[in-house]
Amino acid sequence: LRDQYRWDLGRLALRDGEDALVNLEVIDNDTVSGPKLGSSRAIRLRLKNIKGEHQQIAEMVRELNSRMVDLLGDHLEKPMPEENNPARAPDMNQKFEQNLVEALKQTEEVMRRTEKDRLSDFATWSDLEALKRNLQFTKEELLKKQEQAQSADAKLKARDEISSELERMSLLSEDISKRLKAQEMASTAQDLARSQERLMESLEKLQSGDKNLD
Secondary structure, three states: OOOOOOOOHHHHOOOOOOEEEEOOEEEOOOOOOOOOEEEOOOEEEEOOOHHHHHHHHHHHHHHHHHHHHHHHHHHHHOOOOOOOOOOHHHHHHHHHHHHHHHHHHHHHHHHHHHHHOOOOOHHHHHHHHHHHHHHHHHHHHHHHHHHHOOOHHHHHHHHHHHHHHHHHHHHHHHHHHHHHHHHHHHHHHHHHHHHHHHHHHHHHHHHHOOOOOO
16 A cells, blocks of 8 residues: 655754654554554654855855955066066966966865755856856966066066956956855745744634644
């Protein structure tokens, strides 16, 4: 004998990350020796901490935005092409390129997490993909262009192109961070609305004399 029963887990009012132990009990209709009780093994249900995961992603994006701002600052602090400071420039260039690589890795990690995040939307992932492409373009194209430039004017032009690209990426990562914050606030508002609906339903049952309150 098979049957299905749809159980509204929302009635348990579990919070994110909380557990519930569930088992099924069945009583037969033996009228001779009396009803017999059958019980299944307990199953542990854990409510996925969706909000917590989303907050982690939002924090990673904020860190990414800070890194982009730092990259822009590091780039602007590098000696100008006409400045004669051969000892300082290689170290600063190496540090800048390493930070650029770390920013690219961080972006890829955020993208992987965003794919599984139920509160994030495609626009967020798409913007992260654009940020990744811009980082790769800066690392693989613009930096090489600056290194291969022969004249001071060509080097200065390449430097300005890198600055502009970093500014765009800083603004883009800031926009992503703001969107994630807005999504978090919208989710909280929805939870409050659902809680209010359950409260109103319980009050109506109470007023009607229904003892089967949630």
